[in-house]
Amino acid sequence: MLRLKNSLFNISLLLNCLLLFLLFFENRISVPLWLQVIGRTHPLVLHFPVVLVVMYALLVLFFHAQKTKDDHNLYIADLILQLAAFTSAITALAGFFLSKEEGYDTDALQWHKWSGVAISLFMLLWCFFKNMLQARKITAFATSIVALVLIVIAGHQGAGITHGENFVLAPVTPEKKQAAVSVEEAELYTHLVKPILEAKCISCHNSKKAKGELVMETEEPLLKGGKNGVLWDSTSADLGLLLRRIHLPLEEKKHMPPQGKPQLTDDEIVILRHWIKKGSDFKLRVADLATDDSLFVVANNILTAAETAEYDFDEADAAVVKDLNTVNRVVAAEALESPALNVSFFNSKLFKAEQLAELSKIKKQIVSLDLSQMPVKDVDMKIIGEFENLRKLNLSFSAITGAGLTELKRLKFLRSLSISGTKVTAEQLKQLQSFPQLKTVYTWNMPVASADMEKVKTQMKNIRFETGFKGDTLILKLSTPIVQNEESIITSPIPLKLKHYINGTTIRFTKDGSDPDSLKSPVFKPGEMIDGNVFIKAKAYKPGWISSDIIEVNFYRSTYKADSVSFLLQPDPAYKGEGKMLSDHIKGELNFRLGSWLAWRQTRMEALLQFNKPTIVKSVTLSTLIDVASYIMPPSSIEIWGGDDMKKMKLLGTLKPTQPTMLQPSSLRGYECKFNPSTVKYIKIIGNTVSKLPAWHPGKGDKGWLFVDEVLVN
Incomplete structure (x- = not known):
């Protein structure tokens, strides 16, 4: 027993x-690679000293006064201390x-590193001077308190590096809650993009823990990017590195956020992409x-939900x-389970002015009031000024002149005011300067x-x-032509159906995959046929x-449909279906996660x-996703x-598709392998994956x- 304790010390x-x-x-x-592996066990092994130090400190604090002669209990306590050290x-x-x-941020790391070293040295000294320190109650208690304080400090600093600033104390620290903003005053980055980055990215990409040398806390480092380059490129087909990493399969090690971390929602991806x-x-x-x-x-939707959450008034009586609600007035809830009400007149x-006065019964709940094109007068503004929680007011094309605008100053939450088409003058507009929350005026x-x-x-x-919008010199862009053909796999010649809904538009097209131009490409005319x-x-x-x-x-031509399809090498379990999927004439979509694709990678x-019967074939097409x-x-x-004979097949043809040389938009592609006409009962298709x-x-x-x-056979 004594030998074990001495060995540990x-x-x-x-x-x-x-x-x-x-x-x-x-x-x-300089740390070699094998020591880096040991270094990365730090988040795992740190739990042992934390538990052991806290356990021994509590034993001293709560049981020091209870002297024991039980050698076994003393040995266990001493062993805990030695293991903690x-x-x-x-x-x-x-x-x-x-x-x-x-x-890692140098300053934050230094404090955490030295607090960790302090714990290690402190525990060693505690072992060495244990008998002396625990001879008196005050020194025993003081030593235990110091140990607990060191554990909390080191843990707080480490959690700040790993999970973000103030991670440990966040639950007991007053939360700095961002005030809800209206749609009219919201900025895309400040109120939508930045909260996504803070929730899903900044814990790993901050000034204290800049994974990949990337910091995402402020605008300047965001634009700079990390060691892999800038985060986005609006001229690139996939819009750059950020979205590329987000759209990688979850199992890929470069997928962001990493597997096990909270993933982005569909709405969050839409916000970042657009x-x-x-x-x-x-x-x-x-x-x-x-x-x-x-x-x-x-x-x-997001901003409305956030604004709804900040209402502090009760729901109106149903x-x-x-x-x-009348034939001329609609009173409706702003959202489900929201106490806020929207009121509109038609x-x-x-x-009549009395209809405004009737709304005094729900004056606390009205947040939006639409009086556009109503004969509202300046005198009526006094009634509107009583709707204390009003956020949005529409007085467009009403009968107001601006003389009663000062009555609206009482609306301390008013953010949006529409007075388009009224007789309000420039001088009267200056009254709006003193409105406390007003952000947008139409x-x-x-x-x-x-x-x-x-x-x-x-x-102001x-x-x-x-x-208003002035588009006198604006040149508009045409929308894309419409393809009216419903089928993409054909078994016989069919007419190509292209259409545009703007009269006088010319549609030019190509059949070989090249981009059409305005001079050389053929003009589409009804009667153009597709065969193949x-x-x-x-x-x-x-x-x-x-x-x-x-x-x-x-468009894909399919002359023959196989009577059965089987796999000699099975698809990846994540994208595994039945063999009949290859011959059911149902095309997959660009979203490969919808279950309409078979995929291979490891094989x-x-x-x-x-x-069932001998068939003369001369080409096989693989319909793929890129x-x-x-x-x-x-x-x-x-x-x-x-x-x-399935055991005596011969090679009919080979094809080496051209590989991409850069990132490009996702697309559906067919690769047709042609060969001399051959009579067969069996066809084996081998598709080799890109090995590197x-x-x-x-x-890379x-x-x-x-x-x-x-798989289409012709």
């Missing part, structure tokens, strides 16, 4: 001497090796987006709300000269004035308009097609074998995927 002494030596010559030490030294050494890796696509403008406002823009829709001929079609409006904007920079495998690209042109984007569509594709950013590549080669992704690919050296949904 001697080893602890040796490890602490090694630790001090390493710290003394720290600047001259030993594991503290091991943890401190592992932490030292881990600290030599890049990506913000980057729109130029990653840090000052872009939600209100600048079109209301049918998908980014606006998502942002509006019976009262029901009585207030028929100006039925409107002033279209008002008797205010442009020069005067510019002066108002200059004087805290308010955004929307004066065709890759159509089409583009719309019209004088005075910007030409459309290109639309792409693949090549080997599928066997069987025909998604370079997700490691889904064309097959490196295709081999087609055939014959009447090229050097330019972010996953990794294996590529092969995704197939159909």
